[in-house]
Amino acid sequence: MARLAVFTERYTIRSSVELTALTNFRLAAFEQGHELDFLFKSELKYIRNYDGILIRALTDPLNTSYVVARHAEMLGKRVLDHSSAILICCDKVNMYRRLEARGVPIPETRYLAESDLTAVTAVRLFEELGVPLVLKAPNSSFSAYVDRVTTPEAFVKVGRRFLRRADRVVVQQYMPSDFDWRVITLAGRVLAVVKYAFAPAQWKLMDRTAEGEWANVVATPLADADPQLLATALAASDAIGESLYGVDLKEIDGEYYVIEVNDNPTIAAGEEDQANPEIYAEIIRHLAGDG
Numbered sequence: 001m002a003r004l005a006v007f008t009e010r011y012t013i014r015s016s017v018e019l020t021a022l023t024n025f026r027l028a029a030f031e032q033g034h035e036l037d038f039l040f041k042s043e044l045k046y047i048r049n050y051d052g053i054l055i056r057a058l059t060d061p062l063n064t065s066y067v068v069a070r071h072a073e074m075l076g077k078r079v080l081d082h083s084s085a086i087l088i089c090c091d092k093v094n095m096y097r098r099l100e101a102r103g104v105p106i107p108e109t110r111y112l113a114e115s116d117l118t119a120v121t122a123v124r125l126f127e128e129l130g131v132p133l134v135l136k137a138p139n140s141s142f143s144a145y146v147d148r149v150t151t152p153e154a155f156v157k158v159g160r161r162f163l164r165r166a167d168r169v170v171v172q173q174y175m176p177s178d179f180d181w182r183v184i185t186l187a188g189r190v191l192a193v194v195k196y197a198f199a200p201a202q203w204k205l206m207d208r209t210a211e212g213e214w215a216n217v218v219a220t221p222l223a224d225a226d227p228q229l230l231a232t233a234l235a236a237s238d239a240i241g242e243s244l245y246g247v248d249l250k251e252i253d254g255e256y257y258v259i260e261v262n263d264n265p266t267i268a269a270g271e272e273d274q275a276n277p278e279i280y281a282e283i284i285r286h287l288a289g290d291g
């Protein structure tokens with residue numbers, strides 16, 4: 001019997017599909033003969049009472065969730081996400097460099113400092129990588145600081161805006177598609193595959209300038225998924241280190257390119273778990289040290 005805790009925050013519980021997912025984790029723990037409590041910000045000193053901690057809250061090196069991960073690790077507990085996964089995934093420059101170092105396919109990518117952010121650089125990159133270009137702030141999440149530009153003026157303007165948040169801006173070749181593949185992995189295994197199909201006329205997961213429409217989640221049974229998709233997602237996860245990930249990929253002419261490795265991937269009831277209801281049990285088993 002293991003004593004497990006889910007660290008979560010108020011905003012997670014406010015979403016009914018995420019709350020149902022939390023209760024699914026609890027049921028899975030009970031089914032396996034474990035205890036599972038929910039742990040909130042004011043209760044961090046009790047981390048020592050548990051064998052394993054699952055973080056289901058926004059992660060950022062400046063958030064409580066990171067303190068939870070570090071604290072649990074220092075006490076020798078099993079924890080998802082690993083603190084190193086939070087650190088790496090919250091910095092796209094670090095994340096992409098690790099993928100490149102392992103030869104994991106990603107879109108053509110450049111990292112620009114403020115001094116490189118000129119119209120001359122823009123013209124050169126439009127020639128090298130094509131039009132449009134995708135610009136990203138290294139610490140973007142939920143598509144918030146990801147934009148598409150087609151002119152040198154927009155390139156410099158958007159780049160400047162993103163550089164207010166960091167000392168580098170990521171510039172990428174644009175890979176058109178009307179969905180992202182999302183592959184959820186844990187310790188070298190694939191737990192689930194879904195498609196995030198974009199709302200009509202949107203090019204990214206969530207377009208905040210439009211009506212704020214989220215992508216539609218389409219389940220894909222693991223047996224139907226292309227082995228190359230799964231292999232690419234596992235290679236990307238391995239390049240970051242052992243933890244729980246949601247890997248986003250584009251499929252272009254039968255080839256897969258990693259757009260992002262996310263720590264703390266969303267697992268919402270009726271969405272990511274549609275074709276893989278055992279995802280809760282598998283994560284609990286890992287956290288309890290049983291697999």
Ligand SMILES: Nc1ncnc2c1ncn2[C@@H]1O[C@H](COP(=O)(O)OP(=O)(O)O)[C@@H](O)[C@H]1O
Pocket residue numbers: 107134136139140141142143144145146172173174175176177180203204205206248259260
């Ligand atoms: N190079 C690219 N080409 C085409 N679309 C992209 C590219 N990079 C990102 N996107 C789209 O924008 C979304 C957000 O980008 P991402 O890098 O995942 O940033 P965030 O961390 O904000 O989610 C992705 O889910 C994808 O749909």
Ligand SMILES: [Mg+2]
Pocket residue numbers: 141142143248260262
């Ligand atoms: Mg993303």
